[in-house]
Amino acid sequence: MSVLVVGSVAYDGIEAPAGKVDRTLGGSATYISVASSYFTSPVRLVGTVGNDFDDRDTRFLKEKGVDLEGFKVDDSGRTFFWKGRYHENMNNRDTLDTQLNVFEHFDPVIPEVYKGSRIVCLGNIDPNLQLKVLDQVTEPRLTICDTMNLWIDITREALEETISKVDVLIINDQEAAELTGETNLVKSAKIIRKKGPKFLIIKKGEHGAHLYSDRFEFSVPAYPLASITDPTGAGDTFMGGFAGWLSRIDKIDEENLRRAVVYGTVMASFCVENFGTERLAKLSSYEIESRYDELRKLSAIPPRN
Amino acid sequence: MSVLVVGSVAYDGIEAPAGKVDRTLGGSATYISVASSYFTSPVRLVGTVGNDFDDRDTRFLKEKGVDLEGFKVDDSGRTFFWKGRYHENMNNRDTLDTQLNVFEHFDPVIPEVYKGSRIVCLGNIDPNLQLKVLDQVTEPRLTICDTMNLWIDITREALEETISKVDVLIINDQEAAELTGETNLVKSAKIIRKKGPKFLIIKKGEHGAHLYSDRFEFSVPAYPLASITDPTGAGDTFMGGFAGWLSRIDKIDEENLRRAVVYGTVMASFCVENFGTERLAKLSSYEIESRYDELRKLSAIPPRN
Secondary structure (H helix, E strand, O other): OOEEEEOOOEEEEEEEOOEEEEEEEEOHHHHHHHHHOOOOOOEEEEEEEOOOOOHHHHHHHHHOOEEOOOEEEOOOOOOOEEEEEEOOOOOOEEEEEEEOHHHHHOOOOOOHHHOOOOEEEEOOOOHHHHHHHHHHOOOOOEEEEEOOHHHHHHOHHHHHHHHHHOOEEEEEHHHHHHHHOOOOHHHHHHHHHHOOOOEEEEEOHHHOEEEEOOOOEEEEOOOOOOOOOOOOOHHHHHHHHHHHHHHHOOOOOHHHHHHHHHHHHHHHHHHOOOOOOHHHHOOOHHHHHHHHHHHHHHOOOOOOO | OOEEEEOOOEEEEEEEOOEEEEEEEEOHHHHHHHHHOOOOOOEEEEEEEOOOOOHHHHHHHHHOOEEOOOEEEOOOOOOOEEEEEEOOOOOOEEEEEEEOHHHHHOOOOOOHHHOOOOEEEEOOOOHHHHHHHHHHOOOOOEEEEEOOHHHHHHOHHHHHHHHHHOOEEEEEHHHHHHHHOOOOHHHHHHHHHHOOOOEEEEEOHHHOEEEEOOOOEEEEOOOOOOOOOOOOOHHHHHHHHHHHHHHHOOOOOHHHHHHHHHHHHHHHHHHOOOOOOHHHHOOOHHHHHHHHHHHHHHOOOOOOO
């Protein structure tokens, strides 16, 4: 099934205990697309960049099998730039600089040929824009949405509407708490699922992820890593692996949703091993499938005897 | 296989968001023994209490199949008393009162008939006392040890010796960090396992538990609960379920160690549902096995397809 990805394409400056980079390709749509590209082709990316966007990065996306018909180069300004610094424990970060640039006027126009996309990934952008995308797609089999604290704070109403319309909401534990005022995940998940989404995935960073639905729940540990270089984009990458897997199968059933959560977890584990998309850029199927199998072994509970 | 439990038997006063109790039966040996009692009988408890120890509590332990030959009533004083208050998030607590009473002079003497016990549980007590226990047992098949921050701080040397001598160390993530100065669990586990224990289990509260060993690793999520009444004793109860299961089987192999970690997790999930040993006191096999099966389903990763 075809995958449509709408979100930001950006340059990031990142400072972390392991080092720093001044300007690396980032943005939610980038991470989602690149992660998805390991499972399906083409991935249709709708986003906007400025006049400083590097040809090398365009080539990189194309080489990954990302279709750029919906990718707009806006010559009126520069590409969205974000700069942040991670603390020692990697769970907290400070934003040092945000320059929206051309992204400020991003208005996602879905090309005609993309409108029938079956899997729709709404990266972390203004929920009003996410709603505009939902209005344009004609026959999505599965709509998947991410968000962040900012939108919970400033565009709550539009966010609630988006959440009520999507099939899958993927957020982290802090966002779930902020969205519901409830830190217990069982309670918080119940409240969020009442808002609409058939499937809710709560990401817990180093503690893994948990999928909630009417018929079943699924918990997967994070892939154990001895060090994390840069957590930027891990959540987007999770969505990319999740959506990528589902686009490859015919039937979105419990087994495949479980597999999709594992592939999301696997892709996120690669993402954090280097800055930006460095590690994500060059993966082999063997590496991906090996981590899938390792996670499966790691969490295998034998039947009672 | 026979289970020997050495640790504290106490009265606890507990304040938590869900309510308070002034005086309830507690102590590491109590929780370990009661949890183990669902798997094996008798459980041999070595501990000491004072002249205020309630006959009702002695009867309760006996009814649970706990052998009290090593259980000493010291008429010279009162029973160890601890009082604490849990914060809203239940992850932090303040100690409001600690009265060691007769426990101050606790010197574990292992009765002759207990010395051949195959599974030895060293509850959270002074590591110098844990070492004394290890000196007295003659043919343990598996020695299991817990500890706490206090002992890491004040009796580091004895603790390191204990750790070097036991087969299984069970601690929580904060203790692992304090023991190694390393918050990354992969690194921290490596450092601790070099100190001696063949198996290391790091408990992560609501995030489950992780077993590390030479040949395999195993991660299990916590049993999802919508509310937690009282976390006191959850770690001891984990050890009780873990040891209890292993005492019931002939072969301590990978499958059974995985099962033991799941049973530890299951028993801990019951423990926190009410104050003290209230919930733990009256469980059916059906309740225990159901949660085992639920955890198995919750974390089942399908094979790749």
